Amino acid sequence: MKNTNIAILILFLSFAFNSFAAVILQYHHVSDDTPSSTSISPLQFEAHMQYLADNSFRVVSLSELMNSIRKQQPIPDKTVAITFDDAYLDILTQGKPILDKFNYPFTIFINPGIVNQESEHYLSWQQLKKMAEQGVIIANHGFNHDSLARIPEGLTEKEWLDKQTVLLMNAEKIIEEKTGQSWHYFAYPYGEYTPAIQQWIKDNDFIAFSQQSGAVGLATDLTTVPRFPASKPYDQLTSLKDKLYALPFSITVSDNNAETIFEKHSLESATFNVIVDDFRKAQLNCYVSGIGKQKVEWQEDDSFTINFNAPLPTGRVRANCTAQSKSDPSRYYWYSKPWFILKEGKEWYPL
DSSP states (O other), X not given: OHHHHHHHHHHHHHXXXXXXXXXXXXXXXXXXXXXXXXXXXXXXXXXXXXXXHHTXXXXXXXXXXXXXXXXXXXXXXXXXXXXXXSOBHHIXXXXXXXXXXXXOOOEEEEOHHHHTTOXXXXXXXXXXXXXXXXXXXXXXXXXXXXXXXXXXXXXXXXXXXXXXXXXXXHHHHHHHHHHSOOOOEEEOGGGXXXXXXXXXXXXXXXXXXXXXXXXXXXXXXXXXXXXXXXXXXXXXXXXXXXXXXXXXXOEEOOGGGGOOEEETTOOOEEEEEEOOOSBOGGGOEEEETTTEEEOEEEEETTEEEEEOSSOOOSEEEEEEEEEEBSSOTTOEEEEEEEEEEEBTTTBOOOO
């Protein structure tokens, strides 16, 4: 009887822990007149917000969610945070009125160097200051929009990161001077990072947000917090619903599997370690950008390998792995791993 009670308790705790999930949505433009790859129409954006309201999602500030993870406090299920990358003017003119209608908090990741240029397409410091006073979180996207993973010729990795440390801290200082806020939140430009950059984030006491998909939970790595892209072509409600009900798939990688930059044809497989066991192995599915569904080979009860069925294409590539929850079959665990595949000769692909 005692062993049975312990087993039931473990199952209950596992279910409770895994069911507390949050999702962070990532947008850029809210406009009908901007590049489709980074845009959502105002009409569709309002449909997203209406869906959250109609289905009792709890929309919170990014700071509330991050504080819960840092303090390891329970995250109420169906929690959502809303973020925008880049300080586009249409976030204020088209997005904010919709968000205000629902009284939803949100975050904007900005580049002070770009804001300083005073382009008509970007928010001004005066506008950002006013939004900050109204409760909008203004956070760091780097001084400029430099990819941290692309080390300029002639610099070592340490020299490059030392230079970026100065720029990161300068950006944070300017944001604080102009808006009164300093959160030490950083969104990776282009979503590109490496294990060395993750360590750099820790060393500088920042939380970093990436661009790969996945839900957020208490075990989320705060150097690569996942966000679901919600602009085109992922803006349809059918796609949004799947993301909003996603559960945090606790998967870790080690050694070479933690690396993110590879020359074309040099990465043939990847191995992942699984912590969550609330799913059936046969129902784990992994899809990789450009080469489709992959065969999953289990090494042990808590480890699986993908042997790619074709060379990974050049560019930003992601493996999206999902599995149906046993305790709640209406929901799926979701994990995404990014790779940045260089051209032959280790030449970077265009931004």
